[in-house]
Amino acid sequence: MRTYEAMCVFRAEDEIFKRGKEVVREELVKLGASIVKEEDMGQRTLAYPIDKAHQAHYFYYVAEMEPSKANQTEDALRLKTELLRFMMVRRDD
Template sequence: MRPYELTVIFPLEEDLYQEGREHLLTDLKDHGAEIEKTDEIGDRDLAYEIKKRRRGRYVLFTLKLDPAKLQTLDRVFKLNTNLLKYLFVRIEE
């Protein structure tokens, strides 16, 4: 298990945000991720338009995950329409 930071941008609409967050947490737990910390950064302007949206809700997750499952999670997240963007970054120990 390696430590990662996962930054996710959700839509601003509360129902889309809640639904996207629930799917994301379920997908992470199904793939054996251990969520250590969750930071809600808040609503911010996007640098460029994503799926016809100019603003998004940023959330930062600190988690531990098996590196072999990272590619599978990437495919699963692409199917979640309530995620505007996401980025996994490995934390150096």
């Protein structure tokens, strides 16, 4: 198993953020990842509007999963409407 970091940018509304956070967690677990760390990075002003949003809520995940599941995870997260943006990278340990 390898370690991956994911930074997720959610819409700033509390309900959407809470639901989105759970959706991402469920998606990771469904694909066999074990979540090592979750960190709320808080709400920030965006440098430029994304889908007419000027504020966003940032959330950071560290998860361990099989490399073959990483691409499936990215594909699944692209379809989630709660996410404005996300980036997932492999962490070198």
